[in-house]
Structures are given as structure tokens and as C-alpha cells.
Amino acid sequence: MKVNLLENDFISVESELEIFIVDDLENCDDKEILENIGFEEKDESIAFLPEIGRIYVGFEEHDYESIAIAISIAIKKFKTTKFKSAKIELKDLDLKALVEGTLLGAYEFNEYKSKKKKSKKQELNICVPKITEEIKEVFEQSKVISKAVNKTRDIVNTPPADCYPKVMADIAKKIAKDSNLECTVHGEKYLEKNGMNAMLSVGRASVHESKLIHLAYKPENAKKKVVLVGKGLTYDSGGLSLKPADYMVTMKSDKSGGSAVLGIMSAVAKLNLPIEIHGIIGAVENMIGGDAYKPDDVLKAKNGKTIEIRNTDAEGRLVLADCLCYAQDEIENIDYIFDYATLTGACVVGVGEYTIGVMGNDTVLKRDVVANTLQAGEYATTLPFNRFLRKTIKSEIADICNIANTRYGGAITAGLFLDNFINEENKDKWAHLDIAGPAFVEKDWGYNPYGASGAGVRATLQFLKNLN
Ligand code: BES
Ligand code: ZN
Ligand code: ZN
Numbered sequence: 001m002k003v004n005l006l007e008n009d010f011i012s013v014e015s016e017l018e019i020f021i022v023d024d025l026e027n028c029d030d031k032e033i034l035e036n037i038g039f040e041e042k043d044e045s046i047a048f049l050p051e052i053g054r055i056y057v058g059f060e061e062h063d064y065e066s067i068a069i070a071i072s073i074a075i076k077k078f079k080t081t082k083f084k085s086a087k088i089e090l091k092d093l094d095l096k097a098l099v100e101g102t103l104l105g106a107y108e109f110n111e112y113k114s115k116k117k118k119s120k121k122q123e124l125n126i127c128v129p130k131i132t133e134e135i136k137e138v139f140e141q142s143k144v145i146s147k148a149v150n151k152t153r154d155i156v157n158t159p160p161a162d163c164y165p166k167v168m169a170d171i172a173k174k175i176a177k178d179s180n181l182e183c184t185v186h187g188e189k190y191l192e193k194n195g196m197n198a199m200l201s202v203g204r205a206s207v208h209e210s211k212l213i214h215l216a217y218k219p220e221n222a223k224k225k226v227v228l229v230g231k232g233l234t235y236d237s238g239g240l241s242l243k244p245a246d247y248m249v250t251m252k253s254d255k256s257g258g259s260a261v262l263g264i265m266s267a268v269a270k271l272n273l274p275i276e277i278h279g280i281i282g283a284v285e286n287m288i289g290g291d292a293y294k295p296d297d298v299l300k301a302k303n304g305k306t307i308e309i310r311n312t313d314a315e316g317r318l319v320l321a322d323c324l325c326y327a328q329d330e331i332e333n334i335d336y337i338f339d340y341a342t343l344t345g346a347c348v349v350g351v352g353e354y355t356i357g358v359m360g361n362d363t364v365l366k367r368d369v370v371a372n373t374l375q376a377g378e379y380a381t382t383l384p385f386n387r388f389l390r391k392t393i394k395s396e397i398a399d400i401c402n403i404a405n406t407r408y409g410g411a412i413t414a415g416l417f418l419d420n421f422i423n424e425e426n427k428d429k430w431a432h433l434d435i436a437g438p439a440f441v442e443k444d445w446g447y448n449p450y451g452a453s454g455a456g457v458r459a460t461l462q463f464l465k466n467l468n
Pocket of ligand 3 (some may be wrong): 184236254315316
């Protein structure tokens with residue numbers, strides 16, 4: 001789907017279809033027929049009038065979410081037709097919502113269908129009487145943001161046989177080339193040499209070599225320095241603490257955090273952000289085998305802390321532990337350090353499958369992350385640390401344990417585990433985003449079709465854009 005912004009009045013633009021997003025039928029040309037066929041000015045109500053080439057969609061609130069959902073419903077209908085072009089009048093609708101709703105809603109992942117759909121090359125024309133600089137900028141940025149989300153979706157949706165750590169590293173290199181970023185990829189020798197035994201152990205039973213990927217965008221006169229760390233488990237079988245069969249399906253999505261970081265990094269240069277941004281991805285596959293790490297093992301992380309393993313399925317935190325250490329050792333004077341991970345099923349149970357769980361030590365930062373996430377059209381809430389939950393990951397024989405001794409608060413105890421790998425000077429600069437719920441969509445919602453959603457990408461780009 002292509003989206004164009006046209007400076008023209010609606011009537012004179014030639015398109016085969018017209019799309020109307022309406023919250024009031026009163027002044028509508030087709031009021032009578034729409035009422036007769038039971039159309040309502042309500043969210044998710046749609047009417048297609050093929051004889052006159054019109055698609056109507058209802059909406060109730062004038063917010064981003066309602067408009068984005070409404071246009072995505074219209075676009076899905078448009079896609080079922082043979083028409084090549086459709087038009088919509090911008091009026092007082094939110095342009096960002098129109099563009100993102102269109103491009104995110106039109107997304108399909110067809111790589112693995114043997115019968116390739118012929119690409120129809122359809123386009124949506126958004127008509128505005130006058131294109132101001134501001135309108136143009138919103139339009140261009142929304143396209144870049146949507147592309148970044150869809151890129152992340154493509155990576156996450158790719159099956160584990162075709163997307164393993166080296167492939168993620170190759171994608172990073174390609175992004176670096178396209179956007180003029182620095183890119184370093186470290187293999188297992190580096191992990192071993194640098195004491196990153198936690199990350200190294202997780203990948204030990206895999207036939208695929210683990211990769212530590214480091215992308216950097218360094219514009220001149222950068223105002224701030226931000227580090228993004230992503231969990232890139234290209235597959236999470238659970239390891240020796242093997243997942244039950246039903247829980248293993250969809251675990252190709254355990255690379256969603258790392259893929260979000262890749263998507264974000266693909267957009268930062270195009271958005272001309274005046275910020276130094278580092279993207280660090282721990283790309284690893286968690287498998288079983290004679291060489292697998294085991295419950296009862298004690299691993300030493302890069303910062304010297306020892307970790308008692310009691311469950312090899314709590315592997316993401318081990319990979320992130322070393323990646324967080326690496327980030328803080330390599331990069332000085334960090335202003336913000338965020339990590340993204342499909343870390344716990346507990347987070348999904350706690351806040352539902354649509355919402356990101358935001359954790360950390362600084363209340364203001366957490367609120368800021370949540371506010372930007374909501375503004376960007378994603379869902380997030382904070383989850384609170386406390387001293388008692390902190391105690392539940394103590395170990396009898398090592399510094400800490402990789403699982404808690406309680407069944408409750410699993411998202412938070414995982415967050416508290418990561419806190420052990422945040423240096424004192426960065427405590428208040430760190431936020432942990434558990435994206436286990438929204439990263440992978442099993443029942444489509446809003447403009448998110450089945451599969452990866454690209455969770456965290458819009459949220460972070462919004463945060464970076466608002467940073468000053
Ligand atoms: N990748 C999973 C978490 C997950 C679950 C992501 C469902 C997406 C959907 C993670 O590595 C994991 O297995 N976590 C365990 C932790 C437990 C062993 C303490 C979990 O959540 O069950
Ligand atoms: Zn796991
Ligand atoms: Zn995992």
C-alpha cells in the first residue's frame with residue numbers, strides 16, 4: 001500500500017474509491033442508505049457501497065487510536081477489491097493516525113505462502129487543501145515510523161530456521177549500510193574473552209553461534225546519549241527446563257525486543273534525531289542438548305556477579321544481564337538506557353496481552369516512558385519494584401538466582417533481576433520494557449494482524465522525538 005499526500009480539493013482528485021470516516025451522519029450525502037443498511041457512527045462499523053465506490057467507517061472518539069483503527073478497517077476492505085486507488089479528505093482528522101493506521105493495517109506477511117499474491121500496487125491519496133511544512137513533516141515521519149514497525153514485524157515473523165543469530169547480525173549490517181550507522185558484531189569468542197558467561201551459556205546447546213550486535217548512530221552535536229538493549233532469542237525452547245508443546249509455539253517471537261531495536265535503529269537517521277543512539281542486541285538460541293546449560297549451574301556475568309540457574313527457561317534475563325553490562329562498560333555518560341524483552345508470561349497474565357510493563361527505579365522516567373508510549377498509540381503501564389520482591393531472587397549458593405522463590409509478581413522479579421546489572425550511576429536512567437504481551441498477536445486487534453506487532457518501536461521513537 002502506498003500513501004500519497006495531495007494538495008488538492010477532494011473532488012478534483014481522481015480515485016476509484018472514496019473513503020469516509022464519520023462520527024456524525026447528519027450532513028452525510030448517503031445518510032439514508034447508510035441508515036437503511038444498519039450503518040452506525042460507531043467504532044468498527046463499516047459499509048461498502050460498491051455502486052458509488054464509497055467506503056464508510058464509523059468512529060466515536062477524535063483520538064489517534066480510533067482514527068487509526070477506522071482507516072485500517074477501510075483499507076482492509078479496499079484491499080479485497082480490484083480498485084487501484086482510494087482517496088480520503090484530511091479535514092480535521094489526525095494525519096499521523098491516518099498514515100500509520102493505513103500502513104500498519106495493510107501489513108501482511110506472505111513470505112511463506114507458496115502461491116504468491118500478485119502485488120496489486122494500491123494507493124491511498126490523502127487530500128489536503130494546503131500542505132504546510134508541518135503537515136509534510138508529520139506525513140514523512142509517520143511513513144518512516146510505520147516502515148520501522150513493519151520491518152520489525154518482518155524480522156519477528158520469520159521462522160527460526162531462517163532467522164537465527166547470524167541472520168539478525170546480517171540484518172543489522174544491512175541497516176547500518178543503508179543508514180550510515182556504525183555496526184559491530186561479536187561472536188562467542190568475544191563473549192568468552194570478555195566474561196559474558198551468562199549470555200554465552202544460554203546459547204551453548206544451539207548449532208547457531210550467539211551474536212552480540214552493536215549498532216550506533218552518532219550525529220554531530222548530539223544533545224543526549226541513549227542506549228537501547230534488546231532480547232533477541234531467535235528461539236526459546238525453554239532449554240532443559242523444556243517448555244510444554246503448546247507454550248513453545250510462537251517462541252520465534254522471543255526475538256521481538258532485539259527486532260524492535262533493529263527497527264528503531266533503521267529509523268533514527270531518517271528522522272534526523274539529534275541524539276546519539278546505541279542499539280545492542282543479544283541474539284541467541286535457547287536449545288537442548290548434551291552441551292546445554294543446566295538447572296544447578298552457576299554462571300558468572302560480565303560484572304562478576306554469580307547467578308544460580310534454577311530454570312533454563314528464564315534465559316532472557318541472562319542474555320540481557322551481560323548485554324546491559326556490555327553497554328555500560330562500552331558507553332560512557334549514558335542519559336537513558338532502555339531494554340526491550342519478551343521476558344515473562346507473568347507480565348501478560350498481569351496486564352493483559354496489549355500492554356507493555358514498564359519497570360525501573362525512577363518514577364518520573366517510568367511515567368515519561370508510559371506517557372510517550374500512549375501518545376504513540378501503544379499501551380503501557382508501570383509495575384512497581386519493592387524490597388520484599390527484591391529478596392525473592394536471593395540464592396543460597398550464588399549472588400542471585402535466575403528465578404524467584406515465589407509464584408507471584410514474576411514480571412517484577414524478572415525486572416529486579418536485571419536491576420542487579422545496572423551500575424549505580426545508571427540506576428535512575430534505566431527502564432525495562434516487558435513486551436511479552438503485545439509483541440506477538442495471536443488474535444488480531446485494532447490495526448495489528450496476526451503475528452508480530454512491532455511493539456516498542458513507535459513508543460521509543462516518540463520518546464526520542466520528544467527528548468530535549
Ligand atoms: N520468552 C519467555 C517469556 C514469554 C512467555 C514471552 C510468553 C512471550 C510469551 C521467557 O523466556 C520465559 O520462558 N519466562 C518464564 C520465566 C519463568 C521460568 C520464571 C515464564 O514466563 O514462564
Ligand atoms: Zn524462556
Ligand atoms: Zn524467552
